[in-house]
Amino acid sequence: MACCKNGFCQEGTRDREILRGQFRPPTLPVPGGLVSSLGPWGAGGSLNETPGQNQKEEKLCQENFTRILDSLLDGYDNRLRPGFGGMNDFKRASVSSLSLSRSACLSVCGNITSTACNGEVKETEMVLFFSSLRGLLSLVSHILPLEKKKGKSPVTEVKTDIYVTSFGPVSDVEMEYTMDVFFRQTWIDKRLKYDGPIEILRLNNMMVTKVWTPDTFFRNGKKSVSHNMTAPNKLFRIMRNGTILYTMRLTISAECPMRLVDFPMDGHACPLKFGSYAYPKSEMIYTWTKGPEKSVEVPKESSSLVQYDLIGQTVSSETIKSITGEYIVMTVYFHLRRKMGYFMIQTYIPCIMTVILSQVSFWINKESVPARTVFGITTVLTMTTLSISARHSLPKVSYATAMDWFIAVCFAFVFSALIEFAAVNYFTNVQMEKAKKKTSKALQEIPAAPVLKEKHPEARLQVFDLIAFSLRFQLLSWSKSHRQGKN
Numbered sequence: 190m191a192c193c194k195n196g197f198c199q200e201g202t203r204d205r206e207i208l209r210g211q212f213r214p215p216t217l218p219v220p221g222g223l224v225s226s227l228g229p230w231g232a233g234g235s236l237n238e239t240p241g242q243n244q245k246e247e248k249l250c251q252e253n254f255t256r257i258l259d260s261l262l263d264g265y266d267n268r269l270r271p272g273f274g275g276m277n278d279f280k281r282a283s284v285s286s287l288s289l290s291r292s293a294c295l296s297v298c299g300n301i302t303s304t305a306c307n308g309e310v311k312e313t314e315m316v317l318f319f320s321s322l323r324g325l326l327s328l329v330s331h332i333l334p335l336e337k338k339k340g341k342s343p344v345t346e347v348k349t350d351i352y353v354t355s356f357g358p359v360s361d362v363e364m365e366y367t368m369d370v371f372f373r374q375t376w377i378d379k380r381l382k383y384d385g386p387i388e389i390l391r392l393n394n395m396m397v398t399k400v401w402t403p404d405t406f407f408r409n410g411k412k413s414v415s416h417n418m419t420a421p422n423k424l425f426r427i428m429r430n431g432t433i434l435y436t437m438r439l440t441i442s443a444e445c446p447m448r449l450v451d452f453p454m455d456g457h458a459c460p461l462k463f464g465s466y467a468y469p470k471s472e473m474i475y476t477w478t479k480g481p482e483k484s485v486e487v488p489k490e491s492s493s494l495v496q497y498d499l500i501g502q503t504v505s506s507e508t509i510k511s512i513t514g515e516y517i518v519m520t521v522y523f524h525l526r527r528k529m530g531y532f533m534i535q536t537y538i539p540c541i542m543t544v545i546l547s548q549v550s551f552w553i554n555k556e557s558v559p560a561r562t563v564f565g566i567t568t569v570l571t572m573t574t575l576s577i578s579a580r581h582s583l584p585k586v587s588y589a590t591a592m593d594w595f596i597a598v599c600f601a602f603v604f605s606a607l608i609e610f611a612a613v614n615y616f617t618n619v620q621m622e623k624a625k626k627k628t629s630k631a632l633q634e635i636p637a638a639p640v641l642k643e644k645h646p647e648a649r650l651q652v653f654d655l656i657a658f659s660l661r662f663q664l665l666s667w668s669k670s671h672r673q674g675k676n
Contacts, residue, residue, distance in 0.1 A: 209292075261427070267401045270473065271345050271378040345473045347403045348375040349463075350484040350519065354438075357493040359445065359459070359525065362584050366400045366413055366445045366459050373436045374403055375478060382431040394423035402435060403473065408518060410461040412442040449583060452590040453532040454499075457520040469514030477504065477519075485521050498524040536579045536592060540599040543571045547606040555617060565607030572600045 355369040367570055378401065416422040422438035429599060445459035465473050477484035481504045492499045503522045508515050549566040550561045576596045582592065588598075 348478040350478040390427040394421040
């Protein structure tokens with residue numbers, strides 16, 4: 190009876206105080222790891238609190254926060270995803286409920302035994318006893334169906350959204366792009382549900398390693414960097430209902446396949462693909478937090494592109510099959526349109542001016558062979574240099590781009606001008622030789638007559654060649670550009 194009086198009866202007194210709301214938890218030491226996880230406001234304080242507040246309330250708040258974290262991590266296995274195996278979500282609850290029920294039953298039974306001699310049993314003790322009993326029965330009713338469904342664990346849903354802080358640059362040669370993002374993930378872990386005065390536990394990165402997190406990776410990423418200055422840029426929050434918010438700041442370099450047939454009048458859709466590395470869709474799926482239209486945000490000021498305009502983004506999801514299962518892959522497409530200004534200044538205008546310069550040779554006297562030869566050779570070499578420099582900003586693709594066709598047309602006109610001058614000069618010399626032979630045979634004829642017959646037809650032919658040359662160049666070059674622009 191003495192043991193009953195000193196042991197179980199004291200627990201019964203504590204349970205009665207709990208029911209009346211008068212029980213205050215004992216003072217517990219704050220573990221160093223948990224204190225560092227509480228953030229800048231310590232183990233339960235607030236940035237808005239002043240030193241003049243009641244120390245008793247601060248101590249109680251600190252104890253509440255520490256007890257919540259201790260209870261959350263007690264028996265928590267971060268190797269298991271939420272809901273894995275069906276039983277794990279209820280394992281910790283069953284242990285705590287059994288422990289509570291055992292303590293309550295012992296308390297009530299002890300009190301009943303100790304007060305039986307007086308012939309009275311208090312109503313609050315009976316209420317606690319039957320309440321604990323109902324909790325046990327409810328727990329058993331939850332466990333039995335799960336045992337029948339063994340092997341069918343619930344699917345973990347991870348909600349994601351992306352906020353782009355900086356987009357660019359985009360490399361045409363490497364076919365990749367770089368961006369700086371806030372990558373947010375939200376999921377529910379029922380093992381982390383708690384009851385306490387704090388609705389949201391705002392923790393820092395030191396708590397991340399102690400709980401389960403999704404194994405998300407970027408499928409088309411070449412290099413991803415998580416920022417650690419001045420501390421790891423991670424945000425971690427636990428809600429009262431077990432909802433977890435996990436945010437990271439990342440710099441991602443990803444592949445961007447480009448089809449450069451219409452270069453430089455082209456546009457591209459650069460994808461960002463991510464998903465789970467180890468969990469198939471039967472165990473974990475991804476969804477968009479705010480729906481497909483609002484889950485990816487790219488502010489206008491975040492775009493730092495020089496050669497492109499970011500005209501929008503779209504999202505999609507797909508299922509990829511592999512030998513290890515089927516996986517959900519989320520994809521974000523960033524739609525880009527190339528700016529023409531740089532290529533107009535560096536390539537198009539110089540090529541057009543070179544073609545016009547090659548036409549000047551038609552106005553030079555046909556007897557000035559050195560001058561016309563210099564014009565022709567110089568323009569051909571200039572077009573060769575422009576063609577090589579234009580290719581430096583492109584990867585070594587095996588097909589011709591729109592700029593290649595334009596440069597090829599310009600090169601053909603410049604080269605044809607040189608060939609035309611050579612042909613005209615050759616046939617002119619042949620005609621002059623024939624005229625000299627005729628002159629030697631017909632001494633009675635006036636020497637100036639053959640010269641007049643020779644000069645005027647050639648002058649008319651030269652003007653005709655100049656006009657036809659210009660028209661052919663304009664029609665071919667601009668029709669090609671217009672057709673590529675429509676594509």
